[in-house]
Amino acid sequence: MILDAITMVLTLGGLAFFAAGTLGLLRFPDTHSRLHALTKADNLGLGLIVLGLALQAGTPGNAIKLVLIWALAMIAAGTTAQLIARSALVSNLRKDDGDRTR
Amino acid sequence: MGGDPIIASWLVYGCCGAVLVGLGLFGFMRPTTTLRRVLAFNIVGSGIFLLFGATGYRVPSTGADPVPQALIITGIVVALAATALAVALMLALARVSAGRDEDA
Amino acid sequence: MIASGFDITVCVLLCLCALAAVTGRDTFRAIVFFIVYGLLISVAWLRIDAIDVALAEAAIGAGLTGVLLLGAFGQMGSADTMAREPRGAVLIALVAGAGIGAAVLFAVQGLPPEGAGLTAEVLAQLEASGVGNPVTAVLLNFRGYDTLLESIVLLVALIGVWSVASETGWGERPGIVHHARAGGTLQSFGRFLPAIGLVIGAYIVWAGSSGPGGAFQGGTVLAAVAILTILAGLVDAPRVTTRWLRWALVMGPGVFLGVALLGLFGGAFLVFPQAVAYPAIVAIEIVLTASIALTLVLLVLGPPREAPQ
Amino acid sequence: MSDWYLAIGIGLLLTLAGALFRVWRGPDAADRMMAAQLTGTAGIALVVILAAASGDWAMLDVGLVLALLAALAAVAFVKAASPNGAGDPEEDDLS
Incomplete structure (x- = not known):
């Protein structure tokens, strides 16, 4: 029972972080600040949900899989945030210079 | 608190598949670019897959029917191969037309 | 009640994504919507208990299709112009799409709520198939000819893709030769991920004999990881005339066919x-798995072409 | 408990719908791609939630595949955005 309650609190907290991330994505004024809001929020969100479910996973194997999913998602989020931010920066500079190579 | 579902899952997803087929066909036939047509064609395909898979889930007591599942898996892979072929033809067409424009 | 609410929300979002992918003028936006659509479709498959299909869709829809379409978009740029259409083409498309969609919808809702299906027959024969996962049993045993022909279809598609190579491109490496900053984010990521990807891909193939997974799903994961290393500029795709490549491509269908012919001795x-x-x-x-992974990589990379000077 | 998970799932789908609005509006390609990235993470969360809701933990493998390939579309995007489709945004000298 107590375990169920902890899971409920953690998953709800995770959902709250996802909602906050989406809110940031919708409300922040420019590309780079939106990126900043998103990567922090959605990784914490997934982390809390994974933590909550790991308590219910039954076997250690499932719990390990859950943590691995979270770790992979974090690495992917970090990489994409860096790449997309850089790409946006570069293409804006290219636009400003007016030299369109393509 | 949940109780019985108001509407069976297979029916929801089956109907969704039907709508996707319609949407995809519209996207395929409306005036648009080649790449968008390839994309719409994929939507028609996945709508049919979803429809097929959903009808295989009509006896939920025994789980999803493995025969449609196996056919759909092969179908998904073949759809990717067809998409790759379509993209290659599309790029070749663009290359040929670009060359013709230069000659003219 | 809540379950139905979930299903209906998934379906509404799926239809919205499809609608956004087929309307509007922005091709890039349509592609992004299609990528999200692939993700939602795998959620839909999980809800109708088709975990095997969800695995294949996750690897193809969320992985390979995105790479294929974004790559095509990057190369086409503004070259992809609209064909000239007769007047009223939108109207015709609208009527035909709505009409056929409505007809299919009518047929679906009229289906009896309980279908006989083949589940019972498959489960009754499962022990004889040699594997514990009914989907794998159907794929490789009960309907093995489907899978055998499919692996050959993949090869035919690859021959089709290669045959549109330009005169000077033949014999070169497939697709563009990619590069990235040495030691940069992309390259580090490309070095790190394949190690885990290889393990996960192998695990999914291995899991397929007893649970969800198998050659197609695992092969797709391996293909996606291989493409990442190529995009990161770490590995160049092999030249299409490489001998080991040709052998590896026909190995899968070849061994399958060989084992199938051996079956003649058994009956x-x-x-x-x-x-x-x-x-x-x-x-x-x-x-x-190896052949499928390799074929998919080459299909996504495209026809061989001359390296730019 | 299963209903609780599905309720959280509906909540996740609603945040995903919010991200879809950003994909539609843009304005830049980077904004759309970023929003797609958020839907990707929400999709992973949905899959693990469904695994818990149905009690069929084999569904976690789907989440594993999604998480593994989560960055692939973004990598393809920065490739497509680079001048000849082959580069990497970090190669450009910004100074």
């Missing part, structure tokens, strides 16, 4: 006696 084409069914299926799965 009929593609029949595995129960005693050898498990090792036969595992052997086929391993070589088939």
Whole structure:
């Protein structure tokens, strides 16, 4: 029972972080600040949900899989945030210079 | 608190598949670019897959029917191969037309 | 009640994504919506208990299709112009799409709520198939000819893609030669991920004999990881005339066909006696995974082309 | 408990719908791609939630595949955005 309650609190907290991330994505004024809001929020969100479910996973194997999913998602989020931010920066500079190579 | 579902899952997803087929066909036939047509064609395909898979889930007591599942898996892979072929033809067409424009 | 609410929300979002992918003028936006659509479709498959399909869709829809379409978009740029259409084409498309969609919808809602299906027959024969996962049993044993032909279809598609190579491109490497900053984010990511990807891909192939997974799903994961290393500029795709490449491509269907012919000794084409069914299926799965992964990589990369000077 | 998970799932789908609005509006390609990235993470969360809701933990493998390939579309995007489709945004000298 107590375990169920902890899971409920953690998953709800995770959902709250996802909602906050989406809110940031919708409300922040420019590309780079939106990126900043998103990567922090959605990784914490997934982390809390994974933590909550790991308590219910039954076997250690499932719990390990859950943590691995979270770790992979974090690495992917970090990489994409860096790449997309850089790409946006570069293409804006290219636009400003007016030299369109393509 | 949940109780019985108001509407069976297979029916929801089956109907969704039907709508996707319609949407995809519209996207395929409306005036648009080649790449968008390839994309719409994929939507028609996945709508049919979803429809097929959903009808295989009509006896939920025994789980999803493995025969449609196996056919759909092969179908998904073949759809990717067809998409790759379509993209290659599309790029070749663009290359040929670009060359013709230069000659003219 | 809540379950229905979930299903309906998924379906509404799916239809919205499809609608956004087929309307509007912005091709890039349409592609992004299609990528999200692939993600939602795998959620839909989980809800109708088709975990095997969800795995394949996750690897193809969320992985390979995105790379293929974004790559095509990057190369086409503004070259992809609209064909000239007759007047009223939008109206015709609208009427035809709505009409056929409505007809299919009418047919679906009229289906009896309980279908006989083939589940019982498959489960009754499952022990004889040599594997514990009914989907794998259908794919590689009960309907093995489907899978055999499909692996050949993949090869035919690859021949089709290669045949549109330009005169000067033949014999070169498929697709663009990619590069990235040495030691940069992309390259580090490309070095790190394949190690885990290889393990996960192998695990999914191995899991396929007893649970969800198998050659197609695992092969797709391996293909996606291989493409990442190529995009990161770490590995160049092999030249299309490389001999080992040709052998590896025909190996999967070849071994499958060979084992199927051996079945003739046991009674009929593609029949595995129960005693050898498990090792036969595992052997086929391993070589088939390698061939499928390689074929998919080459299909996504596209025809060979001359490296820019 | 299963209903609780599905309720959280509906909540996740609603945040995903919010991200879809950003994909539609843009304005830049980077904004759309970023929003797609958020839907990707929400999709992973949905899959693990469904695994818990149905009690069929084999569904976690789907989440594993999604998480593994989560960055692939973004990598393809920065490739497509680079001048000849082959580069990497970090190669450009910004100074």
